[in-house]
Amino acid sequence: MLTPAPPGSRAGNRATAERWSELLRQSGHEVQVVTHYEGEACDAFFALHAWRSHDAIQTFRKCWPETPLILALTGTDIYRHQTEYPLPTRASMAAADVLIGLHSLVGEDIPEPFTEKLLTLYQSADANSPEGDATSRSEAFEVCVIGHLRKEKDSLRAAKAARRLPDESTVHVLCAGKPHDRHWQSMLELEVRENPRFEWLGELDKADTRALMARCQLMVISSVMEGGANVVSEACRAGLAILASDIPGNRGLLGEDYEGYFPVGDEASLADALRRAETDPSFLKRLSSQVEALAPLFTPEKERRALEQALALAIQRRAGLKG
Known part of the structure; x- marks a missing residue:
């Protein structure tokens, strides 16, 4: 799982990567969160941020053309980088088997050919009420x-x-x-x-x-x-x-x-x-x-199920391309 935010960062991308890795581990998967990728083998690749992860995504797809790739779209991907850096941003979207959108209207703001790859996932929060009185x-x-x-x-x-x-x-x-x-x-x-x-x-x-x-x-x-x-x-x-x-x-x-x-x-x-x-x-x-x-x-349960769905769809679609 690739995120541009380093360990210890409180940036949203880092928090998302760490939460997703824990949810996937709860389902029995082995997950490694990285900030750099140099062609290592894996069974599936999650990338957060289309533009910032472009080089890593291209390296991954070149090294492992048959391995499923899931890409989470950030706000800057959707509402800035598609315009400012359209070629690398859309190249990452094209390389992905599944695109994860974090709100229900993402499909209205990405190119129509990519909407069939889109899965909406709502980020979760703890069930307990906030600490404090x-x-x-x-x-x-x-x-x-x-x-x-x-x-x-x-x-x-x-x-x-x-x-x-x-x-x-x-x-x-x-x-x-x-x-x-x-x-x-x-x-x-x-x-x-x-x-x-x-x-x-x-x-x-x-x-x-x-x-x-x-x-x-x-x-x-x-x-x-x-x-x-x-x-x-x-x-x-x-x-x-x-x-x-x-x-x-x-x-x-x-x-x-x-x-x-x-x-x-x-x-x-x-x-x-x-x-x-x-x-x-x-x-x-x-x-x-x-x-x-x-x-x-x-809820964390719904977020974990959405991650499992994204993984299953990515595997299915990559297998279809191989066939």
């Missing part, structure tokens, strides 16, 4: 933003929206994640200095992230593009209400009828939604009920 919440209306700070995530949009709130609002934005580069570090430091409604918690481990979710009344996912964020699964399993940018990667997880969308990059609309969630208990309750209803989609 909700009764220990502060008097503030606490809102979490979880994920690395980078352009694709539009990570400071909630903080900017909070600046627009009236003085009587108690909204406090808690941000957990690592800045992508010096530019994001500088923007983060400026926000910390100038915005009394904003607090940066740094990069958190899994337990602290779950505790943060238990502490908060609401989560904001403001991404410009998403392949299907695992943090959505975690929030749904925890019953934590979400305000989400209106993009395919969020609609493909939360559904077309979800009430908590706001236009991408529109901090005025997000500020209105934050204020409504803070002051209208019925609205917040409806959002919580909607995510709770979605929680059964995101």
Whole structure:
């Protein structure tokens, strides 16, 4: 299983690779997670990220033309690299026997010839409610933003929206994640200095992230593009209400009828939604009920079955090509 994210990284691709490897081991498979591939033999090859894994995929297909290949498509693959780097991205998609999409609308955003290879897999989260005691919440209306700070995530949009709130609002934005580069570090430091409604918690481990979710009344996912964020699964399993940018990667997880969308990059609309969630208990309750209803989609058992289905389809299709 190939991922571009190195061991110890808290990047989504690494977390996905490690979770998938464990789920496949539970089914009796032997799995090795690698960041580089140089032609080693295997019975099946999983690659995460079409563009970044292009060279490895071409090496694999050249060395082992009869071995099944499963490719997981990321948000940047689907919504950026298909346009910016179409040849390597689509060459990887063409080489795969099965394409894994992480939300239900991926098929609308990839070339039609590839849709027959597509299998939708919903990333899972633990069944237990987040660690922490909700009764220990502060008097503030606490809102979490979880994920690395980078352009694709539009990570400071909630903080900017909070600046627009009236003085009587108690909204406090808690941000957990690592800045992508010096530019994001500088923007983060400026926000910390100038915005009394904003607090940066740094990069958190899994337990602290779950505790943060238990502490908060609401989560904001403001991404410009998403392949299907695992943090959505975690929030749904925890019953934590979400305000989400209106993009395919969020609609493909939360559904077309979800009430908590706001236009991408529109901090005025997000500020209105934050204020409504803070002051209208019925609205917040409806959002919580909607995510709770979605929680059964995101169980480890369903994710493991989807991985097994992807593997079986890849074996079947590669055998068909040999025949």
